[in-house]
Amino acid sequence: MSVATAGSIPQTRRRPVKPGKVVGRVLFYLLVVLILAYILFPFYWAARTSFMPDSDIYLTPVQYWPKNFTVQHYINAFSETTFLRAILNSALVGVAATVLSVLFGASASYALARFNFLGRNVALYLILAMSMFPGISILGALYTVLQKVHLYNTLYALIIVYLTFSLPLMVWIMQSFFRGMPRDLEEAAYVDGASQFQTFWRIMMPLAAPGLATAGILTLMGCWQEFLFALSFELSSSHWTVPLAIANTGANQASAFQIPWGDQMAETLVVMLPLIAVVLLLQRRIISGLTAGAVKG
Amino acid sequence: MSARPPAPAAVAEGARVAGRQRRARSLESTNARFAYLMLVPSLLCLALVAFYPMVNTILTSFTDTTFGQANSNFVGLKNYVTLVQDPTFRSAIGVSVRFTVITVVFEFLLGLIVALVVNTAFRGRGAVRAAMLIPWALITVISAAMWKLMYNQIYGVFNDLLVNKLHVLAINQDFLGSRATALPAVAAIDIWKTTPFIALLLLAGLQLIPGDVYEAADVDGAGKIRTFFSITLPLLMPSILVAVVIRALDALRVFDVFYVLFGQRPDTTTMSILVQEQIIYFGKVGYGSAVSVGILAIIAVFIVIYMLMSRWSAARS
Numbered sequence: 001m002s003v004a005t006a007g008s009i010p011q012t013r014r015r016p017v018k019p020g021k022v023v024g025r026v027l028f029y030l031l032v033v034l035i036l037a038y039i040l041f042p043f044y045w046a047a048r049t050s051f052m053p054d055s056d057i058y059l060t061p062v063q064y065w066p067k068n069f070t071v072q073h074y075i076n077a078f079s080e081t082t083f084l085r086a087i088l089n090s091a092l093v094g095v096a097a098t099v100l101s102v103l104f105g106a107s108a109s110y111a112l113a114r115f116n117f118l119g120r121n122v123a124l125y126l127i128l129a130m131s132m133f134p135g136i137s138i139l140g141a142l143y144t145v146l147q148k149v150h151l152y153n154t155l156y157a158l159i160i161v162y163l164t165f166s167l168p169l170m171v172w173i174m175q176s177f178f179r180g181m182p183r184d185l186e187e188a189a190y191v192d193g194a195s196q197f198q199t200f201w202r203i204m205m206p207l208a209a210p211g212l213a214t215a216g217i218l219t220l221m222g223c224w225q226e227f228l229f230a231l232s233f234e235l236s237s238s239h240w241t242v243p244l245a246i247a248n249t250g251a252n253q254a255s256a257f258q259i260p261w262g263d264q265m266a267e268t269l270v271v272m273l274p275l276i277a278v279v280l281l282l283q284r285r286i287i288s289g290l291t292a293g294a295v296k297g
Numbered sequence: 298m299s300a301r302p303p304a305p306a307a308v309a310e311g312a313r314v315a316g317r318q319r320r321a322r323s324l325e326s327t328n329a330r331f332a333y334l335m336l337v338p339s340l341l342c343l344a345l346v347a348f349y350p351m352v353n354t355i356l357t358s359f360t361d362t363t364f365g366q367a368n369s370n371f372v373g374l375k376n377y378v379t380l381v382q383d384p385t386f387r388s389a390i391g392v393s394v395r396f397t398v399i400t401v402v403f404e405f406l407l408g409l410i411v412a413l414v415v416n417t418a419f420r421g422r423g424a425v426r427a428a429m430l431i432p433w434a435l436i437t438v439i440s441a442a443m444w445k446l447m448y449n450q451i452y453g454v455f456n457d458l459l460v461n462k463l464h465v466l467a468i469n470q471d472f473l474g475s476r477a478t479a480l481p482a483v484a485a486i487d488i489w490k491t492t493p494f495i496a497l498l499l500l501a502g503l504q505l506i507p508g509d510v511y512e513a514a515d516v517d518g519a520g521k522i523r524t525f526f527s528i529t530l531p532l533l534m535p536s537i538l539v540a541v542v543i544r545a546l547d548a549l550r551v552f553d554v555f556y557v558l559f560g561q562r563p564d565t566t567t568m569s570i571l572v573q574e575q576i577i578y579f580g581k582v583g584y585g586s587a588v589s590v591g592i593l594a595i596i597a598v599f600i601v602i603y604m605l606m607s608r609w610s611a612a613r614s
Contacts, residue, residue, distance in 0.1 A: 117332045
């Protein structure tokens with residue numbers, strides 16, 4: 001990938017190093033350090049707080065490095081059943097919605113990318129236009145429907161809603177992915193007597209795995225983030241997802257007037273570390289998925 | 298949801314490509330039935346979870362439906378008349394729009410700077426780019442909680458830095474509590490979380506600009522600033538437009554961060570908070586639906602403006 005920009009032009013010229021250039025370089029690295037500090041400082045602060053005893057957290061002057069270490073908040077986090085339950089709920093809802101989204105979205109995308117039929121553009125428009133659709137605008141109607149079909153206050157409600165709201169992105173990524181795949185393989189499969197569905201399921205789906213992984217990760221992260229629907233549709237704390245559990249940390253404790261920062265930040269770190277690991281491992285895929293829609297626009 | 302939807306222009310582009318391919322594929326025209334079957338699950342979801350509730354919302358907005366009351370009556374435009382006169386709704390629009398303007402402007406400017414830095418070859422560039430993804434991946438509710446702690450009036454780190462270390466402020470401030478600073482404070486959280494994402498979008502755009510354009514500018518003796526304003530910025534315009542619109546549409550429906558920091562405080566009620574409060578807490582589904590339709594209309598205005606702008610910029614280039 002070419003990385004030539006305004007900033008890197010001087011490197012292409014052969015000139016003796018001038019003092020001005022050294023200063024420029026130092027300033028540039030200072031800017032890099034500043035950017036990194038800006039991004040990472042809040043994480044440091046959360047980690048610092050999670051290892052401090054309660055009494056020290058509320059103390060002034062503020063300690064920038066904890067004087068007394070404790071892992072008590074982590075012990076609390078792992079013995080808090082609501083929180084553990086929430087992790088399980090989030091995992092269940094996220095995985096179920098993502099798997100269904102991949103199955104539904106990929107088959108729809110394949111149909112849209114490879115077949116020609118009446119109403120094809122209408123279907124494509126409808127699905128993609130959904131992406132601009134604010135979820136908040138159907139909150140009341142969804143709430144009513146879910147109560148009518150007795151899915152209110154169940155995890156199924158979230159799975160169905162998250163699945164639907166993830167379809168536009170899935171279809172967007174997957175149909176351009178299918179379009180970019182060569183047609184020879186499908187034709188060979190047809191010649192060998194495979195049915196259309198067999199061709200899709202046995203030949204195209206395995207080959208589309210990289211695209212499915214990208215779209216799947218983005219869907220999963222979207223499900224873990226979601227707060228509005230979870231807050232509105234899940235009444236009992238045994239159905240809370242992680243964002244709800246963290247927003248409510250300490251809500252059922254005796255000292256409701258004081259936020260248990262240590263516990264909350266410990267929970268934050270417990271949830272965050274696997275997420276960060278996933279992001280760092282899959283960063284290429286995530287970046288390509290995130291920018292897929294933007295670059296073509 | 299945080300997963301980014303395709304940009305509106307990209308939607309149009311997708312449909313255009315679809316149209317072009319229609320003629321070329323006569324062979325599959327007999328396979329329509331298979332294609333319909335493949336589409337059924339997705340379209341069923343959309344119909345039941347999005348379109349049916351949408352139609353229902355519009356219909357309900359003309360009634361006085363309330364939870365716990367068996368009867369609901371058609372009340373015509375009454376809810377909309379109330380809506381237009383409701384100071385809470387006007388204030389909610391104001392909060393949402395101000396939040397959108399502040400965050401989009403700062404996220405764009407800071408994002409551009411970060412994108413330009415990361416687009417330069419330097420040691421540790423990969424690490425910086427990886428670090429940029431972390432705030433994006435963070436759950437919004439968690440980032441709100443992290444910043445709430447840092448904003449604390451007594452033992453918050455911002456007050457300590459500004460009062461005791463940098464001596465910018467004379468006394469500790471209640472950043473979230475006071476009316477004047479609440480909105481900038483919550484905007485700062487969104488800016489922190491989303492700037493790296495905008496930077497990644499702009500970076501992708503920057504990497505599409507061919508290197509020889511810069512070489513030509515260099516040969517012609519254009520300085521760095523001149524190069525930036527006459528080459529980088531115009532060529533980056535499509536990416537900028539997309540990034541700004543995606544953000545604006547997201548920011549207009551902001552909910553999570555305000556809810557965690559302020560709950561249902563009147564002066565920080567955004568459009569989304571108002572709807573959630575009316576429907577879920579007060580059970581006023583009829584009026585809440587009217588507010589929903591109002592939000593949809595406001596967002597539609599933004600989408601139309603964007604479409605006009607992108608058509609205009611496409612015509613110019």
